[in-house]
Amino acid sequence: MRRRAWWLLGLLACMSLSPAQDASTIYRCTDASGEVTIQNGTPCPAGSRQEIRRVEALPTRPAPPPAPLVVAEEPAWTPPPLSDFQQVAGPADESIDAPPRPDLxxxxxxxxxxxxxxxxxxxxxxxxxxxxxxxxxxxxxxxxxxxxxxxxxxxxxxxxxxxxxxxxxxxxxxxxxxxxxxxxxxxxxxxxxxxxxxxxxxxxxxxxxxxxxxxx
Incomplete structure (x- = not known):
């Protein structure tokens, strides 16, 4: 039971720490009727049995810097390669069964x-x-x-x-x-x-x- 009480004491100490504090003093107070109270930074009242526990503040890490904004650049457009054309008819072929011209x-x-x-x-x-x-x-x-x-x-x-x-x-x-x-x-x-x-x-x-x- 004593271990559980001190564990709760340490948890409350961590929750109450502010960024400017390096440590905190926790007071465990037991009055005449046996009721236990936990006080952060405030000594126990007169007539109470007082137990003191000093809790060191956990070191804080600075927030990581924001990731740099990366703008994706589209690749430059490259025209497709020219097709390979093969001449199948020309001026010299007109005398060999050339089809009629459609514009005539x-x-x-x-x-x-x-x-x-x-x-x-x-x-x-x-x-x-x-x-x-x-x-x-x-x-x-x-x-x-x-x-x-x-x-x-x-x-x-x-x-x-x-x-x-x-x-x-x-x-x-x-x-x-x-x-x-x-x-x-x-x-x-x-x-x-x-x-x-x-x-x-x-x-x-x-x-x-x-x-x-x-x-x-």
């Missing part, structure tokens, strides 16, 4: 030996001595109004006569067909324009994809 017009991208002559085209004469070109060798009749002297309305069917244009003049015939469709398209009403525009584009493709696009 449609007519130039088609090989000359793959072009075909344009389809047949016909020049037609009307009953009133007008002419036009057509892809149809037998166009339908025209109902020409007749003069009935005011007794009613009547018309007579008139047929156009058409003949195929020769091969040497076929391209010129198709170009004329293109111009006629373009003229009709530009003077057509709004509802008729889309169909004429599609027909104009179709005839234009025939000219650009056939032998008509080759130089004379």
């Amino acid at each position: 017009p449609r007519a130039a991208r088609i090989a000359e030996d793959a072009r075909l002559p344009p389809p047949p085209i016909y020049q037609c004469e009307t009953w009133d001595n007008d002419s036009y070109v057509s892809e149809d060798p037998s166009p339908g009749p025209r109902c020409v109004r007749l003069d009935t002297g005011g007794t009613g309305q009547a018309c007579e069917n008139k047929y156009d006569t058409c003949a195929r244009i020769g091969q040497r003049a076929e391209c010129e015939g198709w170009k004329r067909r293109q111009r006629e469709i373009e003229s009709s398209w530009r003077h057509a009403r709004g509802a008729d324009r889309p169909a004429l525009q599609e027909e104009f584009a179709r005839v234009t493709r025939i000219l650009t994809d056939s032998t008509c696009a080759l130089p004379p």
Whole structure:
């Protein structure tokens, strides 16, 4: 029991020490009734049995300095090494089955030996001595109004006569067909324009994809 009391005495002494003290005196006081009190730095009252214990202060260590702030530096960017390129075609290879250049017009991208002559085209004469070109060798009749002297309305069917244009003049015939469709398209009403525009584009493709696009 005595050892336990002195152990508590030492613990209280350590807790009560201030940073400026090097040692502390602990008083163990026992009064007449046998009650024990522990006093730090204060002697026991008169009439009490007093035991003194001097406790040395533990040396204190200074706080460690703060760790230096280390800023991680990102490594400098290094461009990736250049790839090894191998030339597979050049100016000298253009004569050996070189693919067509994509920036050339449609007519130039088609090989000359793959072009075909344009389809047949016909020049037609009307009953009133007008002419036009057509892809149809037998166009339908025209109902020409007749003069009935005011007794009613009547018309007579008139047929156009058409003949195929020769091969040497076929391209010129198709170009004329293109111009006629373009003229009709530009003077057509709004509802008729889309169909004429599609027909104009179709005839234009025939000219650009056939032998008509080759130089004379």
